[in-house]
Amino acid sequence: MNNTVAALADIVQNKEIAPNIYHMKIKALDIAKKAVPGQFLHIRCGKTLSPLLRRPISIADTDEKTGCVEIIYRVVGEGTRLLSQTLTGHKLDVIGPLGNGFPLPEKDAHCIIVAGGIGTAPIIYLAKKIASEPKNKNSVTTVLGFTTKSEVFGEGYLKFPGVETIIATDDGSYGYKGFPTDILERLLQEHMGKTDPIIYSCGPKPMLIKVKEIAASKNIRAYLSLEEHMACGVGACLGCSVKSSRKGYKKVCKDGPVFEAGEVELC
Amino acid sequence: MNNTVAALADIVQNKEIAPNIYHMKIKALDIAKKAVPGQFLHIRCGKTLSPLLRRPISIADTDEKTGCVEIIYRVVGEGTRLLSQTLTGHKLDVIGPLGNGFPLPEKDAHCIIVAGGIGTAPIIYLAKKIASEPKNKNSVTTVLGFTTKSEVFGEGYLKFPGVETIIATDDGSYGYKGFPTDILERLLQEHMGKTDPIIYSCGPKPMLIKVKEIAASKNIRAYLSLEEHMACGVGACLGCSVKSSRKGYKKVCKDGPVFEAGEVELC
């Protein structure tokens, strides 16, 4: 049963890679071995009673050989601020890997991965995993959207064979001008009729809503990674609900964070 | 009126000088200029809401030239633990100097300063100040008591001309065996009839009670530095009361922390 691990992991890197965006590496072999793309860590950012709760942060990569688990996070509040100030050589109190992951394509497929802002983090791991799967011949296109050039990150992490990366900025200051969903629509147009496309997406809610809409209208499978405020992170508190398309609620931490677009109602 | 300063001071040193005892230096010129021995700083040890309250820590020395203010503290709980982990180069949120100070001898006197454990901190500043006062010809004997050899600190800080230091340990593992108050009694015996003695003391309550008793029985002036849990530290909350020998309560933060032994009831 022991799928989730509580670990005091050594921090081996914690550096700012873009304004307020940090890339942290920790040593947590048990987690590195078990994790799949889309899963997250639940992190105690401070050592005192305030902030109290853990913070969910996606796994951005793992390395089974070194036992490293990587995360990329944006400083938005007190928890992430404390995290950004944590020093290399110190320990990080994490539990994970948590949640389900992105279902990988079962057969050859064209995977279009659409990420917005910090939603890029889990996408790096996902793209790498799909591209490195030797059995299938998947092609992967990642579309990363940011508000402006100075916010852009992640391109460098996505330079694997088999992965094409397209960047869009809202203001056109880098890459294409527009939303990543504009590019998604264009890609789908181009690829229609070729190998089956699968869409994966992680990012701000308005983007996910648009992705869901596009996927539904074209009848394409899409997997969305959702966010909701969490307490336990393990399915015990029922705090992180998202409306199910059928009845009642699903738990983002346990039933998700990745859902098939049709399973959940976003809004 | 501006006697008390709120400062975000640069930490220039924070090092362990004995097990769990730290010596910190901060740059706070305004405080260095105003402080007198016996006063304290009220320190925000963390940056979050827990621990919430500031911690009172005595001023252990100042240097008007460099603008440095020094403190020596023992790690006993969460606040002091956080303080010990604060890094050089970072800022410390302090207010001070607070409280009254030890009244310095007005004329030539033999000053016997009795300290127990971490009570040594303010005594360093006091001894230095008395010994460096050019107008008077005071002699200073400091008596420092510790439980055991490994706890001893402060001797090195007290090597000024005119200051003699005697160390006692409860178990005799360093210096004299016994309590510092045993030595106080012996010193008073020896000095009787010579220049007027004045006693200054800071340390655990049982020691202060004993000092008060000795001073009263021999009719010698004694000044005691007291501790009480504090909220505001500035006299506004009435949280740090000590029973007055006359009527009602005194505030340790504002009326003290230094009291003439006869003013207050200890117990």
Add this chain to the structure above:
Amino acid sequence: MKHDVDLSVNIAGINMKNPVMVASGTFGFGREYSDFYDINKLGALVTKGLTFMPKNGNPPPRVHETPAGMLNSVGLENPGVQGFIEEEWPHLSELAIPVIANIDGDTVEDYHKTAKKLSSLEGLAALEVNISCPNVEKGGLAFGQEPESAFEVIKAVREATRLPIIAKLSPNVTHIQKIAEAAVSAGADAISLINTLLGMAIDIDTQQPIFSRKFAGLSGPAVKPVALRMVWEVCEAVDVPVIGMGGITTWQDAVEFILAGASAVAIGTANFVNPTAPLEIIEGIKAYLDMKGRNLQDLIGAARG
């Protein structure tokens, strides 16, 4: 002065090998935390609150962090008593520790029916009757806010079951002692407290309350001083055992509650912060008693002089 510390305690017939249970609603139905440790090490397990019919709970957001605490507005999402019996009881009944079902209702009748149905479960250790949940439309909080309604609910449950009844009280009252007395006179075999304090939060960007139901329940370390005071008050008023909870995060917190008179403690929000908190608290109490050369029984109420 090593001795074999006796941590066991019997609460209204519930035999616990140690006084540390987990609080309702913070431990699901016991599956989730098994990843972290053997939950058979707990003193007892209390289930998420059950209602007669299944409940979907409240729309998100359901949790919000506050200084040293959290607000929740889960709204008693649960599979209903039948769903519980089918889906959860099979694995719960295999545990070696007492399992206590927490029950709730919109009406007195609901409580009665739920209690009756659960009474058929062989091996269920007790019912904890939540007359204090602030997150549902009807009933819930209101029942626990007046002695009369508290009496009514507990009496209805008493008539439905022979299982030990633990009445779980709301802290949102003027006179907690009166509610406790009413619950005991209606047949409660033990009292547990506190449930969450009623609080709220407002989003200053949208300028709207965070929660759709406006008010939510405050738990976590922030509430500990209030919880401890109420446990003290209730221990003064009634003769039945008291289970203390509210912000317990460390073994030191737990010892405070026991010194105040609690025979056992429950760990709630702390599970979210530190999944192995209950174990560490058991170990800490044990070491403390060891140091003092005492057993748990000697500690209960020792601060009451």
Add this chain to the structure above:
Amino acid sequence: MKHDVDLSVNIAGINMKNPVMVASGTFGFGREYSDFYDINKLGALVTKGLTFMPKNGNPPPRVHETPAGMLNSVGLENPGVQGFIEEEWPHLSELAIPVIANIDGDTVEDYHKTAKKLSSLEGLAALEVNISCPNVEKGGLAFGQEPESAFEVIKAVREATRLPIIAKLSPNVTHIQKIAEAAVSAGADAISLINTLLGMAIDIDTQQPIFSRKFAGLSGPAVKPVALRMVWEVCEAVDVPVIGMGGITTWQDAVEFILAGASAVAIGTANFVNPTAPLEIIEGIKAYLDMKGRNLQDLIGAARG
């Protein structure tokens, strides 16, 4: 879209240039914090609680830290109304901002006499009647816990003075709205809340309660969610202005209270943590309103929809 933000507010005839006051008992009589800033920048100042006769207060310890909060058991140490008039009023009366005297009593008669005596002071802005202090033997808490006794106290003060009356409520009640309604019907011109929550702490080394009076008052960030909820409730129940307090530490906290319906806020425990907190809160509210292009009046109760 820069505009000149109007931060002013009039509460029951008290003209404040901004809505930020300091809470009774956390600011002495205004001398201590003058070292840090010009206290004439405050919206108003509320004195430490005054009783007719001087009071020594409770023996130490009087304060104890809790998670994101603190317990206090000061016990209304104060120089009595005569002492106040002689020692404190001379410097207070020279302030350019409204000064509000907080009063307390063991009996209804005490309140009446204190109010009467203070009414003679020219320039005193208002009386805040504390019917909620948990730290004294008689009266205090009890008065604020039932509508009837709350009514009685406020009525007695009403008969003693023409000054605006602010009734300061205790949060340790089941139905805060009923107490607020009683206070208003007895003649209160405004309501302030919350006073401290009743809590306690136990020393696990001595195994005794920390405080000689066992229970003490909980304040600070920990209580904010409860305070905000009660402010919301009271704003729903009464038509007089409400002064919100309880754990306000940042301007964001203050904005939450104002959105909930408070016309002004008071800063208490936060003064101890950050002596310039009130100033920073005034600046923060101003910048927020500036950004929204609104005045204070537009903000009051804006979350009530």
